[in-house]
Amino acid sequence: MRTVIRTLFICCFLLALVGVLAPAVVAQTTAPEEKHPYIDPARIFEFERQEITLQPFAASGLILDIGGGGEGIIGQLMGRQVVAIDLLRQELEDAPAGPLIKIVMDARELKFLDATFPDVTIFFTMMYINGADHPKVLAEAYRVLAPGGRLRLWDVVFGPRPATGQDIGLVPLLIHLPGRDVNTGYGNRWPAEPHDEAYYARIAEAAGFRVVARRTEHTWCFIEMVKP
Numbered sequence: 001m002r003t004v005i006r007t008l009f010i011c012c013f014l015l016a017l018v019g020v021l022a023p024a025v026v027a028q029t030t031a032p033e034e035k036h037p038y039i040d041p042a043r044i045f046e047f048e049r050q051e052i053t054l055q056p057f058a059a060s061g062l063i064l065d066i067g068g069g070g071e072g073i074i075g076q077l078m079g080r081q082v083v084a085i086d087l088l089r090q091e092l093e094d095a096p097a098g099p100l101i102k103i104v105m106d107a108r109e110l111k112f113l114d115a116t117f118p119d120v121t122i123f124f125t126m127m128y129i130n131g132a133d134h135p136k137v138l139a140e141a142y143r144v145l146a147p148g149g150r151l152r153l154w155d156v157v158f159g160p161r162p163a164t165g166q167d168i169g170l171v172p173l174l175i176h177l178p179g180r181d182v183n184t185g186y187g188n189r190w191p192a193e194p195h196d197e198a199y200y201a202r203i204a205e206a207a208g209f210r211v212v213a214r215r216t217e218h219t220w221c222f223i224e225m226v227k228p
Helices: 001-031 073-081 089-094 129-145 197-206
Strands: 044-046 048-051 064-067 082-086 101-104 117-123 143-156 168-177 179-190 209-218 218-225
Touching: 044 082, 064 129, 073 082, 073 117, 073 168, 073 179, 082 089, 089 117, 089 218, 129 143, 129 197, 143 197, 197 209, 197 218
Parallel strands: 044 168, 048 168, 064 082, 064 117, 082 101, 117 143
Antiparallel strands: 143 218, 168 179, 209 218
16 A cells, blocks of 8 residues: 555656656757656655644744745745745646735746845745756845845755666655645755755855754755844
């Protein structure tokens, strides 16, 4: 039974992963009519399932949630305080109700004025953004944060690529929210360099943030930072 559940989970993940990887793959390797390139399951390294418990956090005003589509975890957690943005319209349409508003927007070029938000969140989204754009995303988050505002970032820890040569990492997650649980999983191509707590802290400080909390839990990390 566990094998069947695991197989179904991987199949669902592959379908979701195609949505993440397909734009680049389609542009480079397929004809226009080939919308869903095949992904060999042998390429996937599956991490142990992780559990994350989230509680509402103190926020004095609106929260900008970067990558707030899909499961919309921060929108579910903080409700009408959340302004959720995502590059993909479908991700926002599929997200559950909760946020005050959902907007299609590129995190590399936010359309908000400087110092608009007292809080910004990035929940398992940086892993889907090209590493070369990470400094730009954090610089934009810094720009739209008010002085004294906080950025909270959660993401997968990608260390060195497995010796097996697998180039896609999958992290099954059980997320505990007040009153309900969310079973999901996040995965993408393995980055060229390790993306871990120290990596995100380093680029956050380069953007001007002061890191006030950081921790790693198995295969995910959390960093909280403040704009001085």
